[in-house]
Amino acid sequence: MPADFSLLRADFPVLHQTLAGGRPLVYLDNAATTHKPRAVIDALSRFYERDNSNVHRGLHALSMRATDSYGAARARVAKFINAADPAEIIFTRGTTEGVNLVAQSWCAANLKPGDVVLLTEMEHHSNLVPWQLAAHRVGATLRFVPIVGDNAELGLDLDALDRLLTPQVKIFAFTHISNTLGVTNNVADLCARARRVGALTLVDAAQSAGHEPLDVRALGCDFLVFSGHKMAGPTGIGVLYGRRALLDTLPPWQGGGGMIANVDWQESTWKPAPERFEAGTPNVADAIGLHAAMDYLDTLGRPAIAAHDGTLASCAAVALAEIPGIRLLGPRPGSPRAGLVSFALKDAHAHDVVTFADQDGIALRGGHHCNQPLMRKLGLPSTVRASFYLYNTEAEIVTLAASLRRIQKFFGGA
Amino acid sequence: MSDFDDLYRDIILDHNRRPRNRRRLPTANRVVTADNPTCGDNCTVYLRVEGGRIAEISFEGSSCAISQASTSIMTSQLKGKTVAEAEAAFAKFKNVVTTGRAPEDEPEQAAFAGVHAFPARIKCATLGWHAALEALQQPDQPPPAS
Ligand SMILES: Cc1ncc(COP(=O)(O)O)c(C=O)c1O
Numbered sequence: 001m002p003a004d005f006s007l008l009r010a011d012f013p014v015l016h017q018t019l020a021g022g023r024p025l026v027y028l029d030n031a032a033t034t035h036k037p038r039a040v041i042d043a044l045s046r047f048y049e050r051d052n053s054n055v056h057r058g059l060h061a062l063s064m065r066a067t068d069s070y071g072a073a074r075a076r077v078a079k080f081i082n083a084a085d086p087a088e089i090i091f092t093r094g095t096t097e098g099v100n101l102v103a104q105s106w107c108a109a110n111l112k113p114g115d116v117v118l119l120t121e122m123e124h125h126s127n128l129v130p131w132q133l134a135a136h137r138v139g140a141t142l143r144f145v146p147i148v149g150d151n152a153e154l155g156l157d158l159d160a161l162d163r164l165l166t167p168q169v170k171i172f173a174f175t176h177i178s179n180t181l182g183v184t185n186n187v188a189d190l191c192a193r194a195r196r197v198g199a200l201t202l203v204d205a206a207q208s209a210g211h212e213p214l215d216v217r218a219l220g221c222d223f224l225v226f227s228g229h230k231m232a233g234p235t236g237i238g239v240l241y242g243r244r245a246l247l248d249t250l251p252p253w254q255g256g257g258g259m260i261a262n263v264d265w266q267e268s269t270w271k272p273a274p275e276r277f278e279a280g281t282p283n284v285a286d287a288i289g290l291h292a293a294m295d296y297l298d299t300l301g302r303p304a305i306a307a308h309d310g311t312l313a314s315c316a317a318v319a320l321a322e323i324p325g326i327r328l329l330g331p332r333p334g335s336p337r338a339g340l341v342s343f344a345l346k347d348a349h350a351h352d353v354v355t356f357a358d359q360d361g362i363a364l365r366g367g368h369h370c371n372q373p374l375m376r377k378l379g380l381p382s383t384v385r386a387s388f389y390l391y392n393t394e395a396e397i398v399t400l401a402a403s404l405r406r407i408q409k410f411f412g413g414a
Numbered sequence: 415m416s417d418f419d420d421l422y423r424d425i426i427l428d429h430n431r432r433p434r435n436r437r438r439l440p441t442a443n444r445v446v447t448a449d450n451p452t453c454g455d456n457c458t459v460y461l462r463v464e465g466g467r468i469a470e471i472s473f474e475g476s477s478c479a480i481s482q483a484s485t486s487i488m489t490s491q492l493k494g495k496t497v498a499e500a501e502a503a504f505a506k507f508k509n510v511v512t513t514g515r516a517p518e519d520e521p522e523q524a525a526f527a528g529v530h531a532f533p534a535r536i537k538c539a540t541l542g543w544h545a546a547l548e549a550l551q552q553p554d555q556p557p558p559a560s
């Protein structure tokens with residue numbers, strides 16, 4: 001483990017600013033998006049200053065360089081998640097686009113009336129709404145693995161999962177880490193249960209890819225999606241992993257240049273994956289930026305990052321649990337948790353908490369976290385979320401706890 | 415005064431802690447729920463409109479201090495008003511929260527002048543107003559089932 005994660009703050013230019021009132025920035029909104037190290041920003045500038053060109057089409061020097069770099073980024077992603085073959089890596093705009101791609105392409109070819117798409121009650125809207133669109137189109141049914149446990153210790157109901165996993169279930173899509181609860185699901189176990197009834201699996205790794213090691217072959221998933229911007233990479237780039245044998249059976253979801261083998265007036269034929277699913281000029285620069293981000297994370301070591309983020313979140317949960325009138329969601333304070341803490345204060349609405357904390361230089365997220373049905377089930381209109389990344393420190397948790405105590409007093413009128 | 419203190423004036427904090435007219439209105443003949451999709455908040459406004467005037471008004475819902483207080487104050491301001499008067503009051507209020515200019519004749523509305531420094535919160539301040547104005551445009555309905 002690196003001796004001192006706080007030394008890494010020097011790598012992130014955005015952290016070195018003071019906000020109104022001379023307050024340092026305490027950025028605790030990393031589950032929404034993370035900051036970018038100098039290495040990523042430099043990789044982007046370097047591409048635009050030196051290599052900028054379109055890929056695949058040109059035979060000139062710059063186009064060859066750009067094509068090589070884009071291919072190297074794809075190979076780097078394959079290595080990052082231990083995929084067997086770079087052709088299993090499709091670049092997307094992000095997690096949301098990856099789910100939409102599978103929901104449209106795979107469902108169009110495979111989903112029939114009466115089939116079931118199984119999701120869980122803790123899915124982000126981006127792993128829910130695309131399936132609603134696809135299922136409604138063909139007359140398939142959506143079912144949900146419920147969440148059980150009291151508010152302080154919520155998790156998927158695995159007995160219910162086994163009851164719900166009938167032969168009608170054709171695909172089971174679920175999140176690795178809940179962005180609202182901080183709960184981590186046992187991906188390998190869930191995939192194994194799905195496999196027993198012949199269902200495919202899609203894993204939403206948006207909240208895990210930048211925090212902990214991922215090995216798609218050990219997990220045994222069929223598809224896995226994540227976003228570059230939540231793992232120190234640029235916005236506008238993400239990844240869909242799909243097993244090669246599966247991808248080759250899927251129809252394109254968008255048509256255009258780059259994805260065709262041969263085009264005639266009435267009919268065309270497609271290239272194999274990954275090109276089949278990347279119509280049009282791809283996001284070359286941000287793929288290269290993502291490459292730099294993966295290198296940065298692996299220099300630190302993802303196990304060390306996971307330990308750092310998890311320790312901070314656990315410390316935060318323990319510190320916040322002492323604030324009068326607070327209700328913490330997710331794992332019990334003291335139990336292991338992913339790098340975020342979601343909570344509600346008795347006398348202060350999430351919006352007011354976020355506005356108040358912002359005056360203290362603290363960036364939090366307040367709202368339904370793109371989890372409206374889950375929040376309704378929990379009986380909460382909204383929560384506040386503090387989420388941690390490799391540059392956060394224990395001192396920032398002290399600042400957060402002090403601010404929250406003042407907020408509770410301010411709105412409670414005590 | 416900081417932007418923050420200007421946003422959360424005492425009158426707003428007071429209405430947040432002790433909202434006026436916060437209840438269901440069994441005799442209502444107009445009910446509208448407005449949602450703030452960015453945060454999941456909602457506000458239900460109940461009206462009893464009689465002879466073109468707001469005879470009774472109340473609200474329910476979970477929302478932030480800005481939204482609770484503005485809706486609470488709105489209910490006290492709109493009682494007894496005609497549709498045209500209510501629309502004029504909202505136009506005035508919208509002007510306060512978007513420009514930050516405080517009307518001298520309306521101390522309760524003036525308390526919301528600080529909202530304009532927080533553009534993301536303007537929606538919170540107008541949530542209840544939007545529900546009430548929409549309700550005024552509706553035909554009479556049977557009272558809500560109890
Ligand atoms: C669990 C989860 N899934 C999906 C997403 C969507 O990611 P993106 O907006 O980058 O597509 C997010 C982030 O907002 C998330 O937290």
